[in-house]
Amino acid sequence: MSRTLLFLDTGIIGIITNPKSSSAEAQNCKQWFKQSLDNGVTFILPEIADYEVRRELLRANKYASGK
DSSP: OOOOEEEOOHHHHHHHHOTTOOSHHHHHHHHHHHHHHHTTOEEEOOHHHHHHHHHHHHHTTOGGGGO
């Protein structure tokens, strides 16, 4: 049995975690992410990417997205 593993980068993480993103691209990305989860895809978030996104949220005073 094979599993699908996908590594996420900061661009995708930023789009997925932004509650105010409403562009067609953002909606498509969020839909793809949800469908992938529903299909059993395992996402891997490199620690450095997590750090970079959280750091940017703090810098921009937008930490509500990172909770």
